[in-house]
Amino acid sequence: MSEQVDWYDIVIVGAGPVGLTLSTCLTRWGYKIKHIDNRAEPTPTGRADGIQPRSLDLLRNMGLKRKIMAHEPAKVYEVAFWDPSAEGIARSGTWASCPKFIDARYPFTTLLHQGLIERIFIEDIQKHGGNIHRPWTITGFCNDGKDKTYPVEVSLKHVERGEIEKVRTKYLFSGEGARSFVREKLGIKISHKDPISHVWGVMDGVVRTDFPDIKMKCTIHSDSGSIMVIPRENNMVRLYIQIASSTDKDWNPRKTATAEEVQRYAEKIMKPYFIDWDHVEWYSVYPIGQGIAEKYTLDERIFLGGDVCHTHSPKAGQGMNTAFLDAVNLAWKIHLVESGFASRSVLSTYESERRKVAANLLDFDAKYAALFSQRQPSAREVGLANKASATDSDVTDHHKDNEFIKAFKDSCEFTSGYGVAYNPNLFNWSPAHRSKSQLFLSYPEHTTLRTGRILIPATVTRVVDANVVHLEQEIPLNGSFRLYIFTGDLAENSKALKDFSDHLTKKSSFYSSFLREDIDQVSYHERHNPHSRFFTLATVIAARRDSIDISSMLPPVLARYRNHVYADDVWDQRVPNSNAAAHAKMGLTEGSGAVIVVRPDAYVGCIVRLSKGTGTALDEYFNAFTSKEVGSHRSQL
């Protein structure tokens, strides 16, 4: 070849939340990445800023939550509704942004400006040897297949110097935002669920006011118009104002307003309260319509994610959160394929899982808007919904007829991020899955866990050091499947546990088929992947910590994960009468154990009863997507 060409595992275009999250995961897992952004600097001010409860779980699982919190973000626990009154406006009610019926570790939305969040990811990427190249843009790409391993050619250009670079890559990812060169070149259309477009004004600044809810998230309707108020770090507040709508008679998508006009507008709306501006940090006007990309990929080599795929109103604060999860969903699937664990077919689930979430988001966006504009919840209704337990039973049994409460609950689940539910597929077991063992446990008959949803949180005691820990956070986002072995009563289930661990160590098992090549050199101190890079095992025992002796009571394969053995002995308010609260929260009893398979992104894959055939059932489950056949019909050691 005449040209010098560099080779990458992936080229990532765009260093907003979706691109940075993908880059962070793949950099940590050792991939060679070309990551470009056409801006000279990260976001300096403004833009997205809301981190949902579920996203905070994710950031903690990535080890980044503490850095977010070090910026002292605002936390929104409640949303207040203000409506027209004789005096101007009056509060008609408040509701929790993440009510008690949702079992969340962090029942609040965290508000911090996108630039600070981006910098946290960038630092992490750099710490692991990666980098973002700025300002570079993409000028062309082609999956020409000229190289089997690196089928995609990408042309890049330095925005200032005009320098051109051609690279070859296994994957190309567009996280370019709503105006995506890659999406356009691929001819992927945006479809519009709701034909109505809006022009929004958004302003960040510091104010002085006697408006009592200035530190809360508020929706204010007045006879002079409507705004949304969101608190921010450093005494800042963000105001969203709808400047025009395509339903207006004089609709003009280029309609704009100056910062001063928006300030005057806000003053009018918020009367009788005063609002004075110390300073405005950021102000922007942008037209936005609801839209969703028809495809997230054409060839499973070139992928789209984040705002490239879905746009919607800023009201529910979903953009960045959806972007985080798009990226993580794709990251581990690419990882499993490229590291030889999974067949290429798993990549199709990126679009099927994430596009459905985006479609739900758009449906929700429309419903949410209607919910806000139609009528306000009564205090009683909000109270009833808040009191409803984590299961649906209270609400469905007693208040089935109240559509509002259902909509309210759905919207809380959605805005908190816990509403994401992936449909059954090769990862998310259902009776339609190709593995048909009778040992799979189904919701709601056998377990409270639902496949395609995240693991229910539980507090347990780590046996080795007696630390009280959050079980669902004990295994970091390391690209491995997480196998939680709930043993129930150890004496009762010791035979089943031994059968299971014997199966794990059989050469043909799903577990032993993917051992580390360097297994003999693994450090004594390795906590998560002593045997395989694709599995981390954790054992949860229904017993008091001081009654557990790991080395004598557990089979060696489980005992090796000595930092992942837990006593289920911490009282939990949600299951106050249980002696083994973690078991009870998962809907398991002390009498019968289970193995919960959790995907690398923390969503539940399947739940299998701990019994003689557990290992075989899991062989079947993993056979649905492993790169090679695993299980007992292979020749045994």
Next chain:
Amino acid sequence: MSEQVDWYDIVIVGAGPVGLTLSTCLTRWGYKIKHIDNRAEPTPTGRADGIQPRSLDLLRNMGLKRKIMAHEPAKVYEVAFWDPSAEGIARSGTWASCPKFIDARYPFTTLLHQGLIERIFIEDIQKHGGNIHRPWTITGFCNDGKDKTYPVEVSLKHVERGEIEKVRTKYLFSGEGARSFVREKLGIKISHKDPISHVWGVMDGVVRTDFPDIKMKCTIHSDSGSIMVIPRENNMVRLYIQIASSTDKDWNPRKTATAEEVQRYAEKIMKPYFIDWDHVEWYSVYPIGQGIAEKYTLDERIFLGGDVCHTHSPKAGQGMNTAFLDAVNLAWKIHLVESGFASRSVLSTYESERRKVAANLLDFDAKYAALFSQRQPSAREVGLANKASATDSDVTDHHKDNEFIKAFKDSCEFTSGYGVAYNPNLFNWSPAHRSKSQLFLSYPEHTTLRTGRILIPATVTRVVDANVVHLEQEIPLNGSFRLYIFTGDLAENSKALKDFSDHLTKKSSFYSSFLREDIDQVSYHERHNPHSRFFTLATVIAARRDSIDISSMLPPVLARYRNHVYADDVWDQRVPNSNAAAHAKMGLTEGSGAVIVVRPDAYVGCIVRLSKGTGTALDEYFNAFTSKEVGSHRSQL
């Protein structure tokens, strides 16, 4: 004068925990400090490493806890006891390091090496414009009174260059450690409670072992000797080994042992378990005796603190924690005097309060050693003690006769840091205090709070933003007295609340006597000190958050602290039947309110019933130590 002399508020000698804590407080509060240390660099490895639960509260109150936790320290929740057995050693029991009967936010000891902790303080000092000068040493000092404001002259010398500097200062503080030049020059003697001295070996390193409690704090007695095991960050472990005791026949305080000898010794003690060393990070042998300085100051200008004043065995992990509290205790008293709030007499309470704590520490140290060597607790005894409620009643009623449980409880309180109790004095109200109002509430008749002890923790909802917060942490360590106004039922107590706030705004009141000079220029966003640098007010209302409107329901002086108004509406497991858990935990009812005065260091000063005369009672209380007379007999506005 022929010489160029610099003038300082304080000269601090030594940049260990005590010096750095003092320096951090006073730098933040705007004082001019000369801080020297004779080491060229901060502690590189080893030394102290245990942060008690109470110290973690303090570090959080200083805004430093998150930085500690970012280092992923080890956390000790339980202590295990190992005793001789037929096989070598066997576990005879474990107990919680901070059992449930202690109401602690962080019921564990945090282990991190002293150098990392020092660096966190140093960064904070530098962020606020301060610095540590290294390597400098003190060569002389004299309270010659030649200058009334700066009575002390100090001579300093650069350790390497030999350069000499003379400075004048208001205060000199020695945090030089056990061998203190200042203490020696002052002729202050060390008295020895326990005449027995020991030689200790201490080793930090990374080990491989099948000893199951290597991640726990352990005391191991075997027929081959005894060691103490303490887990550390980064898979490290610390071993303490007693190499010699002055009770030995061949006692030699210079007896030593090599690292290899200690390793062999540990191997023998820990049989039948193996212990292999990956590497040793730090090893030291040092002779230590129990000792306490007879005085902490002679003239209330030159003060001593930390290891200068008290030395003891390392077993209970108290050294650094006592140092933190020595420093904070002195910092706010110097601040109150130098900023014109308090009379100079308050400085005498530094020695009276802190020397008693050190004396208790030494008593405890001896008892603790005896407790460990005499006999081990039975599982039943530990269980009983653990089950005992936060009050003493269960234990004293039912198990009065069991000396062991009492000793166990006392020792847990002590090692957790919650055992610190200052005696009645001008700050810590008792019936002997010069303020005699009938409105003062006493323990245990009227309140669970005890003067001279820290405020009981309580979780409440901040009204302005609905955040669920830790009340005791809401006011940072800012040098101000913290006035918590527990209103009880607002409707019932509105008259008393108005009387109290009317009193606050009277020109002669303790509150209005110390208003800020720049009160008219104070920022709208000032949270803690809008009126006075010496007081922060917080109002706790026995009502649900959504029923509270700050501006219409609270008097303006309290409403101004809009970020410090709380709804007492969060359920608490410790008072499960109360609708106002924070009130209940303080022993207050919803019917009658109270004002709790908390010293700047978080210890309770007094508790006054909310009633017509509350303000007058507080005038009397503060009159015991303010620099000018306050109260109603002064001419009123």
